[in-house]
Amino acid sequence: MKGAIIAFTQRGMDTGERLRKGLEEKGICCTLARGGKENSLHQWTKEHFADCGLLVYVGAAGIALRAVAPFVQDKTRDPAVLCCDEGGRYAIPLLSGHIGGCNRIALWAGEILGAQPILTTATDGRGLFAVDTWATRQGLSILNPKAIKTVSSRLLDGKEVVLWSDFPWKGNLPQGVVQGEKGPCHIRITGQQGDWGEALVLCPPMVTAGIGCRKGTPEERIHKAVDNALCQAGLYPQSLGRVASIDLKKEEPGLVAFCQSRGVPFVTYSSEELAALEGDFTPSAFVQKVTGVNNVCERAALMEGGRLILHKQAGEGVTVALSLGECILDFAKGEEP
Known part of the structure; x- marks a missing residue:
């Protein structure tokens, strides 16, 4: 996760630096800046609210609240916003305590700074399932x-x-x-x-989409093909967890852009790896001639296991097949924020 910390006094900067180093050990890489005439708080907030998962204001809670107010959207998209006093005595999650993980980050801040986390969400306050x-x-x-x-x-x-x-x-x-x-x-x-x-x-996100496409296929056409396939299988678009293809397509612009847009990993395999996979696949002489393997999408969808739930669907230069992978939920990790 990317984060950004801003402070307004030298004491606050010292606290911010301690927090920055501690959060880095937790896997959150933060920048540290000092607010003032040379660094507009509004502009700093606008920039980092859009591209960071965590914003930390080392100063008064009112400053933080007024700074983020113009940019707040909803709980599924807003970053975690944490406020710490300049002396590092208190850590207060202001925004996205659950989905954005700010409550947990406040607990980490407590460990790092010796601060008291102030959790105001009702379920956490009463030790209930969030x-x-x-x-x-x-x-x-x-x-x-x-x-x-x-x-x-x-x-x-x-x-x-x-x-x-x-x-x-x-x-x-x-x-x-x-x-x-x-x-x-x-x-x-x-x-x-x-x-x-x-x-x-x-x-x-338990579905893998195996995809083949013609060179130069636009991103929009791939979106349409995958959404149609998921709909045909009766699945939500959010069930897509991974995209797989042949390594000839690893830098295909439309395919790469599609994966970035959907926020899913894109993995590719060589023709030899795909051809070695055993099973009953929809053959294509044309695909065999171009790629060296008789089917790309179905084979790619199954390379990491699972079962095929939608065979090859073809249209407008795109082929899609879907496989369903294993999903095991975990309630064993405890219910701490």
């Missing part, structure tokens, strides 16, 4: 964030939350959460499109 924190750590997409409130409210009121998952998990369900099957629920973990009522829908 579903958005857990979902984010599991890599699940939250499809309807407004439903988070219903889940948290039920737990705070001492009511059961019913969870229905298409996938197995490790560990025990959190306090207040019970397993349900095929019926009304409050948390639905699935990649399958459907009418899940008012349930909070969490989608794991």
Whole structure:
């Protein structure tokens, strides 16, 4: 994660430097700047709010609140915003405590600075399950964030939350959460499109799209082909977790841009690796002639295992096949922020 720290006094800069070094050990690489006439706070916030996962203001909470207010969008997109006093006595998450991980970062700041973390989110204050924190750590997409409130409210009121998952998990369900099957629920973990009522829908990235395309195929056409394939398989777009192809396409501009846009890894294999994979694949003499292997998309989709759930779909110079990989959820890591 990228982060940015700003302070306004020399004492604050010293605290910021201690925090910067400590967060680097946690995998958060931060820059440190001093605010003032030479460095506009508004401009600094505007720049880093857009491209960082963490903003830290070493100073008064009011300064931080006024600085970020023009840029706040929603809880699924806003970065974590943390405020520390210049002496490093307190660490206060101001924004994105759960999804952005700011509550956890505040705890780290407490360790690094000897500060008191001030967590104001109700579930954390009472030691209850924070579903958005857990979902984010599991890599699940939250499809309807407004439903988070219903889940948290039920737990705070001492009511059961019913969870229905298409996938197995490790560990025990959190306090207040019970397993349900095929019926009304409050948390639905699935990649399958459907009418899940008012349930909070969490989608794991368990699908690999094997893709082949003509040279120069535009990014938009690849988006269309993949979305059509996912729709045909009855899957949410957010279920896409990886794209695979032949190494001849590793620098194909449209394909690379597509993967960057969707935020998914792009892996490629040699024709020899693809050809060595055993199975029943849709052959193409043309593809064999050009690439040295009789099928790219289906083979690429299965190179890391899983099962083929959609065979080769072709159109407008793009071929797509989908495989479903393993997904095991984890409740065994504890429920700390």
